[in-house]
Amino acid sequence: MEVTGRILIVDDEEIVLDSCSEILRAAGYAVATASDGAQGLRQVEEFRPDLVYLDLKMPGMSGMEVLERIRAADPSVVTIVVTGYATLASAVEAMQRGAYDFVPKPFTPEELRLITRRGLERRRLVQETMALRREQEMLREHFAAIIAHEVKSPLAAVQQSLYLLAAELREALTEAQRERLARLQARLADLLQMVDTWLRAISVDLRGIRERFRPTAVADLVARAVEAVQPFARRKDLQIGTALPEGLPPVVGDEVTLVQALVNLLHNAVKYSYPGGSITVAARVEGEQVHIGVSDQGVGIPPDELPHIFGAFYRGRAGMAGEVGAGLGLAVTRKIVEAHGGVITAESTPGKGSTFTVALPVAGQAGQVAVGLDRPAASLEGAA
Amino acid sequence: MKEKARLLIIDDDPEFVDAIRGVLEGAGYEVEAAYNPRSGFETLKRRPPDLLLLDILMGRGAEGVMLARKMRKDPQLSRIPTLIITGIREQIAFLFPGQAVHPHILPVDELMEKPVDPELLLDRVRALLQAAAARREAG
Numbered sequence: 087m088e089v090t091g092r093i094l095i096v097d098d099e100e101i102v103l104d105s106c107s108e109i110l111r112a113a114g115y116a117v118a119t120a121s122d123g124a125q126g127l128r129q130v131e132e133f134r135p136d137l138v139y140l141d142l143k144m145p146g147m148s149g150m151e152v153l154e155r156i157r158a159a160d161p162s163v164v165t166i167v168v169t170g171y172a173t174l175a176s177a178v179e180a181m182q183r184g185a186y187d188f189v190p191k192p193f194t195p196e197e198l199r200l201i202t203r204r205g206l207e208r209r210r211l212v213q214e215t216m217a218l219r220r221e222q223e224m225l226r227e228h229f230a231a232i233i234a235h236e237v238k239s240p241l242a243a244v245q246q247s248l249y250l251l252a253a254e255l256r257e258a259l260t261e262a263q264r265e266r267l268a269r270l271q272a273r274l275a276d277l278l279q280m281v282d283t284w285l286r287a288i289s290v291d292l293r294g295i296r297e298r299f300r301p302t303a304v305a306d307l308v309a310r311a312v313e314a315v316q317p318f319a320r321r322k323d324l325q326i327g328t329a330l331p332e333g334l335p336p337v338v339g340d341e342v343t344l345v346q347a348l349v350n351l352l353h354n355a356v357k358y359s360y361p362g363g364s365i366t367v368a369a370r371v372e373g374e375q376v377h378i379g380v381s382d383q384g385v386g387i388p389p390d391e392l393p394h395i396f397g398a399f400y401r402g403r404a405g406m407a408g409e410v411g412a413g414l415g416l417a418v419t420r421k422i423v424e425a426h427g428g429v430i431t432a433e434s435t436p437g438k439g440s441t442f443t444v445a446l447p448v449a450g451q452a453g454q455v456a457v458g459l460d461r462p463a464a465s466l467e468g469a470a
Numbered sequence: 471m472k473e474k475a476r477l478l479i480i481d482d483d484p485e486f487v488d489a490i491r492g493v494l495e496g497a498g499y500e501v502e503a504a505y506n507p508r509s510g511f512e513t514l515k516r517r518p519p520d521l522l523l524l525d526i527l528m529g530r531g532a533e534g535v536m537l538a539r540k541m542r543k544d545p546q547l548s549r550i551p552t553l554i555i556t557g558i559r560e561q562i563a564f565l566f567p568g569q570a571v572h573p574h575i576l577p578v579d580e581l582m583e584k585p586v587d588p589e590l591l592l593d594r595v596r597a598l599l600q601a602a603a604a605r606r607e608a609g
Contacts, residue, residue: 239483239527239557242584246489249588253496278585 091206092116094135096126096152097168098144102191106139109195110202123147127155130163136209137202138165140185142176150183157184162216164209166201238281245274276317295343295425301336301449302344304369304376310341311348312367315356322361326352329368337376337446339426344446347422348380350415351442355382358440372445375428379443386436395432396420475599476517479503480510480537481525481555486584490523490555493588494595507537514547521598526556549605551598554581 093115095106103119110117118133120126123146130138138156142149149167156165167180170191177188186208189201248271252264259267312326319326337344348367355365363383370377387395396416423430427447434440477499481487484505491501502519504510507528514522522541526534534554541547580594 239584242557243483243486243489245585246486249585250489250492253493253588 090114091137091202091209092118092133092135093137093139093202094118094120094126094129094133095139096120096123096129096144097139097141098122099141102141102168106198109198113199113202115202123149123152126152127159130156130159135163137205138163139189140165140167142167142169142180150180153180153183153185162209162212164205164212166205238278241274241278241281245271245278248274295340298340299338300341302339302341303336304334304378305330307341307344307348308367308369308378310345311352314345314349315352318353318356319365322356322359324356324359324362325364327364327366329366331370334369334376335371336449337426338449339446343422344426347419347444348378350419351380351444354415354442355380355384355440358382358384358386360384371448374448375445376448377443377445379441381439381441383439386438386440387432387434388436389434392432392434396430474498474500475520476500476502477521477523477595478510478513478519479523480505480507480528480534481523482506482528483525490586490591493591497592499595507533511537511540514541514550518547518550520550520602521595522550522552524552524554526554549602551602552580553594553598555584555586556581557584
């Protein structure tokens with residue numbers, strides 16, 4: 087006979103255990119029993135029941151406490167309290183604490199079968215709801231990436247067609263037409279690059295990153311990050327200056343990912359700067375750490391928002407040109423920095439600007455944290 | 471006069487395929503296209519090309535990866551050089567939990583990101599074809 091559900095009975099009376107087991111096994115269920123609360127909790131771990139019949143009145147651990155602990159261990163397990171003195175009060179209290187139903191002793195086999203069926207149906211619904219919620223969370227988490235891909239595909243196809251057109255029409259176009267075509271392609275390229283930067287920012291994979299840790303010169307990190315953001319800064323007439331003292335010790339990390347973190351900070355600085363302003367990247371040694379600060383003179387962050395900016399899906403107001411992000415940039419940046427055993431902090435004065443500081447351990451220091459390794463992390467290398 | 475190399479493109483974006491095809495035919499290659507993994511695999515079996523250009527994201531997920539894996543298990547197809555051309559970089563692998571979308575997991579020869587620069591594309595195609603020819607020479 088096919089097993090249609092797993093049922094655990096927790097009761098100190100042997101006769102109850104025996105008779106209930108018999109009825110439920112005959113109905114095709116897999117049954118386990120426990121004669122006190124502690125044993126019952128062990129069985130919840132080992133037997134993985136769908137449904138638990140729980141006697142409220144047992145010596146030792148009280149039924150209420152067992153109930154609470156089952157709820158804590160796995161809220162999707164359906165618990166039905168069995169009470170010998172069907173006082174409404176204790177049954178109601180158990181329901182308030184998360185029991186699904188109660189059954190007063192004595193009960194008939196038919197009642198037991200009926201309540202079991204109903205309880206298992208409930209369990210199925212709860213599990214489905216949980217799966218659905220997980221799916222929704224996943225969708226929300228990847229929403230930005232999915233959208234980015236949906237945007238990127240057609241843009242790439244259009245750009246690909248323009249490449250071909252440009253080649254086919256090389257001889258036929260006037261100088262002015264050639265320039266127009268070149269401008270179109272340049273704008274598309276910018277757009278693609280923006281989507282790309284955004285995609286890379288939200289899809290950074292930190293698994294296995296530790297395998298690629300090498301001593302890395304801070305000056306190189308800063309130079310590469312500044313270079314990546316330079317085109318966006320120029321468009322807003324922003325100067326990016328650097329202040330890097332001689333003889334900075336190297337930090338340990340994955341260069342590509344660390345550059346990505348700095349690029350994220352610089353992009354934010356560009357986004358929230360007033361046109362014509364300046365952005366500074368400064369580094370200094372602080373004890374066993376190198377502090378890298380990215381400062382802007384832009385709109386700043388209100389004090390009440392400052393504690394939340396590193397959370398996922400925090401979104402500041404739109405940038406100067408109305409740009410909005412996925413609200414993931416800073417969350418990802420923090421993840422990258424922490425994967426390197428570092429800390430990121432922010433200070434800001436509304437209307438005056440913000441400074442984001444990344445503190446990374448100097449090479450050779452302990453304190454770099456491992457992150458889960460289960461496959462090679464993807465490269466974040468930009469395409470040309 | 472050597473006969474010209476035959477290329478197969480498997481990609482579900484017709485516009486992209488046309489643009490790539492134009493560049494490749496302009497360079498003198500014979501080009502065939504399939505717009506989904508299933509007909510792509512049939513074409514591969516029917517007339518194995520000298521080089522495959524393969525898209526990763528087709529249909530409901532990373533079906534290009536599945537196709538590449540299937541190819542590597544098929545003795546007739548396992549040695550066809552493959553150029554993966556994808557609209558996403560591989561770190562989007564997490565979009566498809568349980569489906570590794572990673573060049574290291576795929577014994578593919580090359581990977582390029584859309585849109586591809588025509589000159590660069592022709593370079594890669596040439597290099598892959600030459601490498602495959604050299605492997606054949608070496609037996």
